[in-house]
Amino acid sequence: MTTIAANLETVRKRIAAACLAAGRAPGDVRLLAVSKTFGPDAVAEAHAAGQTAFGENYIQEAVEKMATLSHLPLEWHCIGPIQSNKTRLVAQHFAWAHTVDRLKIAQRLSEQRPPELPPLQVCIQVNVDGGPTKSGVVPAEALALARDVAALPRLRLRGLMCIPEPAPNFVAACDVFMRAKAIFDQINSSGLALDTLSMGMTADLEAAIDAGSTLVRVGTAIFGGRSYAAAT
Numbered sequence: 001m002t003t004i005a006a007n008l009e010t011v012r013k014r015i016a017a018a019c020l021a022a023g024r025a026p027g028d029v030r031l032l033a034v035s036k037t038f039g040p041d042a043v044a045e046a047h048a049a050g051q052t053a054f055g056e057n058y059i060q061e062a063v064e065k066m067a068t069l070s071h072l073p074l075e076w077h078c079i080g081p082i083q084s085n086k087t088r089l090v091a092q093h094f095a096w097a098h099t100v101d102r103l104k105i106a107q108r109l110s111e112q113r114p115p116e117l118p119p120l121q122v123c124i125q126v127n128v129d130g131g132p133t134k135s136g137v138v139p140a141e142a143l144a145l146a147r148d149v150a151a152l153p154r155l156r157l158r159g160l161m162c163i164p165e166p167a168p169n170f171v172a173a174c175d176v177f178m179r180a181k182a183i184f185d186q187i188n189s190s191g192l193a194l195d196t197l198s199m200g201m202t203a204d205l206e207a208a209i210d211a212g213s214t215l216v217r218v219g220t221a222i223f224g225g226r227s228y229a230a231a232t
């Protein structure tokens with residue numbers, strides 16, 4: 001077994017254990033393998049070990065990887081910041097975008113989604129802790145943005161995503177993730193049917209699952225430490 005295959009197995013076990021501890025079914029949580037900064041070989045290796053969904057932050061880097069790997073049935077998720085000048089590439093190449101945080105970006109993605117592709121699956125990024133990354137809509141505006149995004153013809157609103165600052169311990173991490181879950185529940189009780197809560201990474205996936213995550217985005221625990229920062 002390769003290192004990546006062994007790492008994937010370890011991560012799947014962590015997810016299953018966290019689901020068990022939270023009284024949730026193991027199938028409730030999807031694993032997104034975050035392959036940013038790693039080459040096509042690493043992605044192909046993970047695919048050979050049964051992984052099909054991959055997350056990328058840097059649009060240009062991702063598009064090149066997709067071209068190299070176009071023979072494989074992979075599902076690509078954009079999890080990096082989306083500037084206006086990058087919306088076309090995202091609309092043309094990705095199955096999912098997790099980081100929609102303003103209506104203007106959502107409108108461009110909808111307009112630019114090629115007609116021959118299924119709707120782009122999107123999550124709204126929420127800034128749950130006011131952290132210095134500053135990406136994401138503030139919680140008070142999440143419902144209004146969700147309503148507007150859900151009305152766009154070429155997008156399918158699936159849920160919410162958040163990237164809180166690292167918390168000092170499990171309880172503190174759960175606390176922050178619970179804020180995202182509360183917004184998720186509030187939006188669903190208003191009539192929108194969201195099914196995806198994208199939260200949890202290598203360091204905090206157990207806390208995220210405890211709070212209700214349905215999709216964890218894991219890079220380091222699968223591919224190892226990242227040794228360089230790719231250009232956006």
Ligand SMILES: *Cc1c(COP(=O)(O)O)cnc(C)c1O
Nearest residue numbers: 034079201202203217218219220
């Ligand atoms: C890099 C990244 C991840 C993966 O982080 P790890 O700590 O390596 O698991 C998840 N989500 C986003 C948005 C990222 O940028």
